[in-house]
Amino acid sequence: MDLMTAEFILGHLNYWLFIVLMMTGLYIVIAKGNLVKKIVGLNIFQASVFMLYISVGKISGGTAPIFPLDMKIDPEVVYSNPLPHVLILTAIVVGIATTSLGLALIVRIREEFDTIEEDQIEEIEQEMALAEIARHDAQSAGQA
Amino acid sequence: MAGDALNHASMTLTEQLPILQVLVPFVAAPLIVFIGSRALAWPIAFASSVASFVIASLLLGQVINGDVISYHIGGWAPPLGIEYRVDATNAFVLLLISGISSVVLPFARASLSVELPPRKHTLFYALFTLCLTGLLGVVITGDAFNVFVFLEISSLSTYVLIAQGASRDKRALSSAYNYLIMGTIGATFFVIGIGFLYMTTGTLNMADLAVRLEGQGNNRTVQAAFAFIVVGIGLKAAIYPLHFWLPNAYTFAPSVVTAFLAATATKMAIYVLLRFMFTVFQPAFVDGGITLEVIILPFAIMAMFAASLSAIFQRDLKRMLAYSSVAQIGYMLLGITFLSETGLMATIVHLFNHGITKAALFMGVGCYVMQAGGGFYSQLSGAGKTMPWTSAAVVVAALSLVGIPGTAGFISKWLLIEAALDRGWWFVALLVVASSLLAVIYVWRLIEALYLGQPAEGATTQEVPLGMLVPLWIMAGACVYFGFDTDITLSASRSAAQGLLSGSVAVH
Known part of the structure; x- marks a missing residue:
């Protein structure tokens, strides 16, 4: 197996970068307790996918996929693939919508919980759940 | 001449049905916002x-x-x-989604009056319609990337809809946020999978993908794509270890x-899973791998037991039903793992039957929230006496959840057990029965609270308005109707299963 040659590593540079970015993003989403940081991580994670798509559209020696006005296309000219770019344009819009919705939710969470740290929110929720259980258990006992 | 013109117009309209299926709610959603009138929104x-x-009924009739x-x-x-490609599988799911929304919307009118401040109603209906658009779009499209776009349309509106619970309980916000994070990770995984498929084949059309993926079973990129797509959609479908967002989101x-x-929503995700497994990757690819027996089968069985056990120990009916949903998704996955016609029929029929059953049950919860202030068993105590009609409907639906003969749930469990025995997995058949017994326990806790508990002192009969009772009974009635008349469900699911197993979309 001569897979791990320098040529293999450099030749797949875009994929390595994709993996590094993707893992960085996922790690932040999972490991960070701050809700805004999670959104940042999510953005990095999504950006890695944008990069994956855009980089596979590149063809070595390819030029921008714009045909000449007279539509006389020289068969010698190689064009890059524009489709992945278009797909990612859609995905970027989706990403922006997700980010803004996430941030809007964080604003509302801050108003209601007075914190944007996950562990503190969980603590408050735990207390609410325990209080609820205690109240309903007392009610059930009263009825029995 | 006039007759000819009319005939021509009607013909083209029939031909346009697939796009109208998505376009009608898609146009309605912004229309509600622009008109901005609370009276016209609903x-x-x-x-x-x-x-x-x-439109979905017409389409199903054609395919x-x-x-x-x-x-x-x-x-x-x-x-x-x-x-847009309509076959028996997705026409059936389209019918389920649009049918449920048509029954739930009348219910929403009365139910929202207690659960949401009036100033939010207009936008609520716009988002509801947008969510419907996304769900229908995911199901009807034959383009892999289009699935992602519609998936995000439905998901983004879902996050907002869930967060609307905040006017009753602030935990709705954090559960909506968690769902947003999980859902976005899932959708992004799905896009990565699609990207790998595009890198291998250069196409995004599902039928074309199927043709070009043939014989690529050993291609690592294709295998990675399969893994990413299954995990990504698994997050959306709340497949057992990926279900953590679901109980809170459903409860609040x-x-x-x-x-x-x-x-x-989860049914739509199961449909996408079926579509990708059988239409895009083809049954031969799925059969050749170990995914079904080593990964999906154990998780399906764990879902059936772990989630049912969690359901038993809940004090809140709404949360109990949420856990039960996770368990029921286990049954649907189980049907897929048999990789037989009966197995897939069980999945598709259960998808439908569980959809109507859960819609009825959660509408029942809505009725209790209105009259009793919540769904905790202590609040439901004696509701069988104070809210006789609501409680009767809830019990009918709950029996369908267990799978009592004469209800819709029985048909799907029967098919599931039959498929297990066909495959020779008698042990799995026993597990299905055993987990149904767990369902008996959690449903019994509900019935106990409703009929054996004492209503609070001085409580009088307080039924919910007819606007809620009628939709509830339509769904409860459907649970019984589809338990006896299995003509529509079985024939639709049979042609769906045959289509999926033959990889029919590849045939032009």
């Missing part, structure tokens, strides 16, 4: 939902015998253009939203 939403239901409708958007032929969302989502 009628527009309801009219668009009923229109999509009619139930195994035909396939291919609609080219903007006249661009696939594989370059986006194609407004009851109408829960009733709608529980009956449609």
